[in-house]
Amino acid sequence: MxxxxxxxxxxxxxxxxxxxxxxxxxxxxxxxxxxxxxxxxxxxxxxxxxxxxxxxxxxxxxxxxxxxxxxxxxxxxxxxxxxxxxxxxxxxxxxxxxxxxxxxxxxxxxxxxxxxxxxxxxxxxxxxxxxxxxxxxxxxxxxxxxxxxxxxxxxxxxxxxxxxxxxxxxxxxxxxxxxxxxxxxxxxxxxxxxxxxxxxxxxxxxxxxxxxxxxxxxxxTRLPFEEEIGFPATPATDALAAQLGGDGTIVTQEGRHRFQPRADFRLSAFYARAEALGLPPRLFTAARPTLEAVFLHLTGRTLRE
Ligand SMILES: Nc1ncnc2c1ncn2[C@@H]1O[C@H](COP(=O)(O)OP(=O)(O)O)[C@@H](O)[C@H]1O
Ligand SMILES: [Mg+2]
Missing domain, CATH: 3.40.50.300 (P-loop containing nucleotide triphosphate hydrolases)
Structure with missing residues (x-):
C-alpha cells in the first residue's frame, strides 16, 4: 500500500x-x-x-x-x-x-x-x-x-x-x-x-x-530475557535492586522496580538474593516484557522521559 x-x-x-x-x-x-x-x-x-x-x-x-x-x-x-x-x-x-x-x-x-x-x-x-x-x-x-x-x-x-x-x-x-x-x-x-x-x-x-x-x-524476541520480575519499590527492596545492577537492568517507574535479567542470569539466583534479604516471594511477579523493554534495550532510554 x-x-x-x-x-x-x-x-x-x-x-x-x-x-x-x-x-x-x-x-x-x-x-x-x-x-x-x-x-x-x-x-x-x-x-x-x-x-x-x-x-x-x-x-x-x-x-x-x-x-x-x-x-x-x-x-x-x-x-x-x-x-x-x-x-x-x-x-x-x-x-x-x-x-x-x-x-x-x-x-x-x-x-x-x-x-x-x-x-x-x-x-x-x-x-x-x-x-x-x-x-x-x-x-x-x-x-x-x-x-x-x-x-x-x-x-x-x-x-x-x-x-x-x-x-x-x-x-x-x-x-x-x-x-x-x-x-x-x-x-x-x-x-x-x-x-x-x-x-x-x-x-x-x-x-x-x-x-x-x-x-x-x-x-x-530481540530481548535477551523472556520474563522480567516486578516488585514494589520500598526501602527494603531498594537494597535488592542495588545488588542486581550487574545481573541485568533495573527500571524504576511509578513506585515499582522491574528487573530485566541478562541472558545468562538464572532467576534462581534472584530469589536466593531476595530470601537472603528477608524479602518474601509474594512481593515478586514475573511478567512478559513489554515494548517499553524493547525500546530500552535498543536505545538505553525509556519511551517517556
Ligand atoms: N518544520 C520543522 N523545522 C525544523 N525542525 C523540525 C521541523 N519539524 C520537525 N522538526 C524536528 O525534526 C525532528 C523530528 O520531528 P517530528 O517528525 O515532529 O517527530 P515526532 O513526530 O516523532 O515527535 C525533531 O527533532 C523536530 O524538532
Ligand atoms: Mg509528531
Missing part, C-alpha cells in the same frame, strides 16, 4: 528521517512507535505529500506520492497531530468544509456526515461549536474529518494525545472496526500500550531511524 525507499528528510542541519525504508501492506494496522522528536510526524507529512523528501522515494499502491496528483490525495486521509478544525463552526459545518474539499456534496455528503458522527458518538453534538468541545471530542471529530472521502489509507498521527479514556476507547473501537473493514492504517504514538493493542506490526523509531520492526512477538 505504502512504500518508502531510502527516504531522508532534513530540516537544515537536523536529519529528521535518515534513510528509512518501509513497506506497509494493504489491510495492515501499522504502528510507528517512538518518543517525541523521533520523526513520526515527518514520516506522516511525507507520506501525505505535505512535504517532499530530500532523498528517496515514496509510493502509494505503486504510484509516487504527489500532492499535485488528485488520485494520490484521495487515496489517503491524514489525521494530523495538531487538531485542524474551525473552532467557530459547528461539528457538522466543519465536516461539510472537509467533505467539499474532497468533492463531496448533496445527499452523499449528508449521509456520510450522519454516519460518521454516529460512529464516534458525536451525533447529538452536531450543531455545537467546536470551541465548546472537550479535547477528546475534538480528537474524534478530527478523525472523522479525514475519513469522509473514504480513503484506502489512513494516517493517524498521535490521535489520542490529551484525550479522556472514554474518547480514547471510542477512537480505538472505531479504528479497529475500520481496519476490519479493510482500511489500511498507519498509527503513530509514543504510548507502547496503544501500539500493542491496535497494531499488527510495529516499527520502533528513534532519531529518524527504524531500530526494529515486526509483530509484537517478533520484537520481544
Amino acid at each position: 505504502l512504500s518508502l525507499r531510502s527516504v531522508t528528510k532534513r530540516y537544515g542541519a537536523l536529519t529528521a528521517l535518515d534513510d528509512v525504508s518501509l513497506d506497509i501492506a494493504p489491510g495492515e494496522c501499522f504502528g510507528l512507535l517512538g518518543p517525541n522528536g523521533a520523526g513520526k510526524s515527518t514520516l506522516m507529512s511525507l507520506a501525505s505529500g505535505l512535504r517532499s523528501p530530500d532523498a528517496g522515494t515514496l509510493t502509494i499502491a505503486g504510484a509516487p506520492v504527489s500532492p499535485a496528483d488528485p488520485s494520490s490525495r484521495t487515496a489517503l486521509g491524514l489525521v494530523p497531530q495538531s487538531i485542524a478544525l474551525y473552532e467557530e463552526l459547528s461539528a457538522e459545518q466543519n465536516l461539510r468544509v472537509f467533505g467539499e474539499l474532497y468533492g463531496l456534496h448533496g445527499a452523499k455528503l449528508r449521509a456520510r456526515i450522519d454516519e460518521d458522527l454516529e460512529a464516534v458518538q458525536l451525533a447529538d453534538r452536531r450543531h455545537d461549536q467546536v470551541k465548546h468541545f472537550s479535547g477528546g471530542m475534538q480528537r474524534r471529530l478530527n478523525l472523522i474529518a479525514a475519513l469522509l472521502h473514504r480513503p484506502r489509507l489512513l494516517l493517524c498521527d498521535e490521535p489520542t494525545v490529551g484525550v479522556d479514556p472514554q474518547s480514547r476507547n471510542a477512537i480505538f473501537d472505531y479504528l479497529e472496526r475500520l481496519n476490519r473493514g479493510g482500511l489500511t492504517i498507519i498509527y503513530s504514538t509514543h504510548y507502547m500500550e496503544e501500539a500493542t493493542r491496535l497494531c499488527s506490526r510495529i516499527a520502533i523509531i528513534d532519531h529518524g531511524r527504524i531500530l526494529a520492526l515486526g509483530t509484537l512477538d517478533e520484537l520481544l
Whole structure:
C-alpha cells in the first residue's frame, strides 16, 4: 500500500528521517512507535505529500506520492497531530468544509456526515461549536474529518494525545472496526500500550531511524530475557535492586522496580538474593516484557522521559 525507499528528510542541519525504508501492506494496522522528536510526524507529512523528501522515494499502491496528483490525495486521509478544525463552526459545518474539499456534496455528503458522527458518538453534538468541545471530542471529530472521502489509507498521527479514556476507547473501537473493514492504517504514538493493542506490526523509531520492526512477538524476541520480575519499590527492596545492577537492568517507574535479567542470569539466583534479604516471594511477579523493554534495550532510554 505504502512504500518508502531510502527516504531522508532534513530540516537544515537536523536529519529528521535518515534513510528509512518501509513497506506497509494493504489491510495492515501499522504502528510507528517512538518518543517525541523521533520523526513520526515527518514520516506522516511525507507520506501525505505535505512535504517532499530530500532523498528517496515514496509510493502509494505503486504510484509516487504527489500532492499535485488528485488520485494520490484521495487515496489517503491524514489525521494530523495538531487538531485542524474551525473552532467557530459547528461539528457538522466543519465536516461539510472537509467533505467539499474532497468533492463531496448533496445527499452523499449528508449521509456520510450522519454516519460518521454516529460512529464516534458525536451525533447529538452536531450543531455545537467546536470551541465548546472537550479535547477528546475534538480528537474524534478530527478523525472523522479525514475519513469522509473514504480513503484506502489512513494516517493517524498521535490521535489520542490529551484525550479522556472514554474518547480514547471510542477512537480505538472505531479504528479497529475500520481496519476490519479493510482500511489500511498507519498509527503513530509514543504510548507502547496503544501500539500493542491496535497494531499488527510495529516499527520502533528513534532519531529518524527504524531500530526494529515486526509483530509484537517478533520484537520481544530481540530481548535477551523472556520474563522480567516486578516488585514494589520500598526501602527494603531498594537494597535488592542495588545488588542486581550487574545481573541485568533495573527500571524504576511509578513506585515499582522491574528487573530485566541478562541472558545468562538464572532467576534462581534472584530469589536466593531476595530470601537472603528477608524479602518474601509474594512481593515478586514475573511478567512478559513489554515494548517499553524493547525500546530500552535498543536505545538505553525509556519511551517517556
Ligand atoms: N518544520 C520543522 N523545522 C525544523 N525542525 C523540525 C521541523 N519539524 C520537525 N522538526 C524536528 O525534526 C525532528 C523530528 O520531528 P517530528 O517528525 O515532529 O517527530 P515526532 O513526530 O516523532 O515527535 C525533531 O527533532 C523536530 O524538532
Ligand atoms: Mg509528531
